[in-house]
Amino acid sequence: MLSPCIDNSSLLEAQQELRTVRDLLRWSVSQFNRCQLAFGHGSDNAWDEAAYLLLHSLHLPLDTLEPYLDATLLESERAAYLALLARRCNERVPAAYLTGEAWLQGHRFRVTADTIVPRSPIAELLSEQLQPWVADPDAVYHALDLCTGSGCLAILTALAFPQAQVDAVDLSDAALEVAQSNIDAFELNDRMSLYKSDLLDQLPQASYDLIICNPPYVNEQSMQCLPQEYKHEPQLALAGGDDGMDLVRRILEAAPNFLAPEGVLVLEIGNEYDNFVAAFPELEPIWLSTETAEDQILLLSREQLAL
Incomplete structure (x- = not known):
């Protein structure tokens, strides 16, 4: 106390x-x-x-x-x-x-202590429709947001890609309730679906043009040193195991089965660049930069992941 x-x-x-x-x-x-x-x-x-x-x-x-x-x-x-x-x-x-609210790229989202506070720099990339890495935003027909939390990135994905049906996944019932309230507020129920799943394990089989994910990735040593403010957030949404890569390993292994032939995965890893490179030395992702993030967001194609 x-x-x-x-x-x-x-x-x-x-x-x-x-x-x-x-x-x-x-x-x-x-x-x-x-x-x-x-x-x-x-x-x-x-x-x-x-x-x-x-x-x-x-x-x-x-x-x-x-x-x-x-x-x-x-x-x-x-x-x-x-x-x-x-x-x-x-x-x-x-x-x-x-x-009870957070703002991301000029949009208001409801939040509770059941979700992490929206702040992912992926939001900036979505505001630019992930160009030039997504050549034709209107050709994104099916997208997925893993570890959706409040649903903020899933909603921004739906706004960025107007032709897309967007699925959003979380393991927490309470988080999914918050996400649903945000989907309701943005009037996107006709284009968005929520699923309770442990990453991709319980998700119905689908072929996605785009998967985005801000997973739990904080390594155990960093978890022990987090400021008190971060300890109010769900630890389930932050902790990524000893090297921060526990869930990332599972995502990279399963993602090819859910990506369309030309599909891409956009994954946030925060300050875990060194741990990512050590865990996946064979991968050569594209590192996406934003105003606030360098070497924190990567892009991988299905072809790269399927090797």
């Missing part, structure tokens, strides 16, 4: 003394820095996270801060926000779990 970083007397003082959005924002950044929070669940710094939590709490547009900086808040508004801030600091709860 963590010791409280912000005690009740400090919260009471803040509620009484801080009046404006600017006041609360400055104080929040100071507390986040003092408490040495870890970021990475939608923002990467104290300022952005404080601004997001404050604007969300006040039901203000998340992209419009400046006009409200000198607005005076009601006591009830200050109290509601400070309650969120206290949980963020004292319990190290990721912001997305406090608000």
Whole structure:
């Protein structure tokens, strides 16, 4: 159990003394820095996270801060926000779990503690329709998202490839429930199907033009060193065994049986590049770069995987 970083007397003082959005924002950044929070669940710094939590709490547009900086808040508004801030600091709860939402490529997704917080850099590649590696986006007719969690990547796949039927797989009933709620919100039930399966093991046989996957890949040593924020996420969705490659091995072995002749697999491995290369020295994937990721996402063809 963590010791409280912000005690009740400090919260009471803040509620009484801080009046404006600017006041609360400055104080929040100071507390986040003092408490040495870890970021990475939608923002990467104290300022952005404080601004997001404050604007969300006040039901203000998340992209419009400046006009409200000198607005005076009601006591009830200050109290509601400070309650969120206290949980963020004292319990190290990721912001997305406090608000029940996460944003990826401009799209809002419902999240709960039953799913990891959406943040995969695969989303950036999907916004570009995986070009130039997918030459004709309209020729992607059947796609699969393994380890779908909240369903965010599956939904972004459906949006990126308008001709595609998209299947999404997860082992967790609770995660599939969250994914279904997001599919409902995007009105994509006619183009998307959910399956409970341990990777590909229980999935009906199909031939996919595209498989994407952000699997559990964190190696055991790194799991032991994760910041407290990450320990709020389902460990089932993070832990990848001693070298992080336990599930990756199974995916690479089974994927050729589910890929169309010209199909491709897009796989995220996070910071496990060295472990991937050590585990699969015979593979020569294409490494896909994004604004935030280098050597974290790879692409393999069915032909490469079937060798």
